[in-house]
Amino acid sequence: QVQLVESGGGLVQVGASLRLSCTASGRTLSRYAMGWFRQAPGKEREFVAAIGWSGTNTRHADSVNGRFIISRDNAKNTVYLQMNSLEPEDTAVYYCAADKYGMELPNSADALYDYWGQGTQVTVSS
Secondary structure (H helix, E strand, O other): OOEEEEEOOEEEEOOOOEEEEEEEEOOOOOOOEEEEEEEOOOOOOEEEEEEOOOOOOEEEOOOOEOOEEEEEEHHHOEEEEEEOOOOHHHOEEEEEEEEOOOOOOOOOOHHHOOEEOOOEEEEEEO
8 A cells, every 4th residue: 555645735926836745655656657636626636747657757738838847756755746837727736646557657547546645735826
């Protein structure tokens, strides 16, 4: 079993940056593909970014491409989401997830992910 804990969320103004972290316990994440998803009030959960187990392969949603960067540090069992130039539309609860079969493939479909964190709130104020 893998437990995922997100941190780093908060209330920021438009144009600010935040870095989210997702730390795992219970098992090493080094062989899992990892993803970030988000859910805004009244909306469905949506894909944000994903990364293969080695960190070489990444995928970002069009809505965040060029502003957000996913990365990982397997030695620390942690995945990051660097968020720059934040917009009010980025306001949501952000979840990290682990895909135990993904390996080097950064999947965008949430149904492929096996473990989920509790989420961290990001609010961007205009």
